[in-house]
Amino acid sequence: xxxxxxxxxxxxxxxxxxxxxxxxxxxxxxxxxxxxxxxxxxxxxxxxxxxxxxxxxxxxxxxxxxxxxxxxxxxxxxxxxxxxxxxxx
Numbered sequence: 560x561x562x563x564x565x566x567x568x569x570x571x572x573x574x575x576x577x578x579x580x581x582x583x584x585x586x587x588x589x590x591x592x593x594x595x596x597x598x599x600x601x602x603x604x605x606x607x608x609x610x611x612x613x614x615x616x617x618x619x620x621x622x623x624x625x626x627x628x629x630x631x632x633x634x635x636x637x638x639x640x641x642x643x644x645x646x647x648x
Contacts, residue, residue, distance in 0.1 A: 599643035606639020 610632040617628035 595647050599646045602642040602646055603639050606636055606642065610635035610639070 613635055614628050614632040617623055617631060618625065623631075
């Protein structure tokens with residue numbers, strides 16, 4: 560009877576230890592994913608700000624037509640989106 564209780568406690572302890580390790584590994588994965596998402600958002604936001612300022616500068620300098628300035632803004636934002644994809648994967 561005493562031996563069966565020891566075996567039960569050992570199994571219970573082993574199961575609890577395995578569950579704890581599994582939970583910790585999931586938490587580490589979630590933290591890594593959240594950091595990647597945050598870095599991606601930061602890259603995307605900085606590209607948007609850069610695109611806005613470039614368009615304003617382009618229109619102020621009157622170097623190109625408005626449609627060309629718009630296209631430059633689109634290209635800059637698309638580059639930011641690609642940077643975000645590169646960070647996440």
